Amino acid sequence: MNESIQLIPGNSLITATPEEGRMLAVKMSRLIIKLTQPDAEMRDKLRPIYASDATMLILIGQSVAIEFATIAAANNYWK
Amino acid sequence: MNESIQLIPGNSLITATPEEGRMLAVKMSRLIIKLTQPDAEMRDKLRPIYASDATMLILIGQSVAIEFATIAAANNYWK
């Protein structure tokens, strides 16, 4: 495993607001892709594919939703 | 990340009713697609593809269901 990539920015699931928690979910989701495909050039090639394919956009949304569920629970839903 | 898109309208998961919570789930799900594909013209092209493909409609439904699970728990299920 490429140990030099930090998978959770700030090494914490706790955020000040739901919006920041949502951004963390997006980042965590993207960092797993970076870990699996560490070649920046290859990722640059794949990016337009994600962004123009309807199925992939939806699957990315599902990933973020699953990450966010964990972050929201960690923050006791910012109640 | 495009910091100018607000990913959670109102920056809160708390809603007055289940119906409003459901609408928030739909919006949050759509805003991730907007973040991943910020080009409005491209999204306009993709929209009819979502809406006329049975598999995509079901996958969108799964996304909303996952987001809603989090929102419902945050609201203690509006009990």
Add this chain to the structure above:
Amino acid sequence: MNESIQLIPGNSLITATPEEGRMLAVKMSRLIIKLTQPDAEMRDKLRPIYASDATMLILIGQSVAIEFATIAAANNYWK
């Protein structure tokens, strides 16, 4: 968003029985499809596709399962 569609019939996740909770999960799952594809004629065209494709039937089952998990928790599992 088409505000005229009610996404949660009765605006509540609370049901008298597990069976009624299961029906609510099915309805909520279908109403998201209705929201995403509001054209009734188009939905009528898609319906036989869902019902005769094995993969789609399974994916619909997954959607209902996720919605039901939320409804069951809301009802404290009708214990």
Add this chain to the structure above:
Amino acid sequence: MNESIQLIPGNSLITATPEEGRMLAVKMSRLIIKLTQPDAEMRDKLRPIYASDATMLILIGQSVAIEFATIAAANNYWK
């Protein structure tokens, strides 16, 4: 919705054992397919397709796993 199909046999998520809970998860998963495709002849045609396609077997397994998670929680994991 075809109201004549009972979606949860026994109208309860409570079972005596984990094994019975697992069987209930399988049944609930199959009954959603029956609801979506009520034509028995059509379902008979689809059955061999499920059973001989590796992807579908795995997706069915995911459905059962999600249903079982709910049933297991309802039974406090039979502890």
Add this chain to the structure above:
Amino acid sequence: MNESIQLIPGNSLITATPEEGRMLAVKMSRLIIKLTQPDAEMRDKLRPIYASDATMLILIGQSVAIEFATIAAANNYWK
């Protein structure tokens, strides 16, 4: 349903260690496939397909992850 297959070995979700819980998740996941395709010869044909297709390997991983989530909760995460 083929009643002769036991779907949960030992008829319990409780295990001594996380490792044993993980093995149980793998077994439960495989037993659903066995239930859906009871023909051993057909399963033998499908096995190399699972094991050499990248998408299927990932989908199997998702199944095991969902089963394991339930088992881990049942064991209070072996804390």
Add this chain to the structure above:
Amino acid sequence: MNESIQLIPGNSLITATPEEGRMLAVKMSRLIIKLTQPDAEMRDKLRPIYASDATMLILIGQSVAIEFATIAAANNYWK
């Protein structure tokens, strides 16, 4: 089942930090693939396929997200 593969390194879900928990999620996710396809040569062939296919990268991300949800709960979200 190949009993010689350890599926959970350290046989524990408890980690010192969220970052270590995330790495454990990645490892657990990969070890299931190793269990299902124990042939190292075959896995070496599949690795570039994972890493260069956008859909697979997203599906791997979903797997890690599900594993991480369990690990995060086990650690009480490192609060």
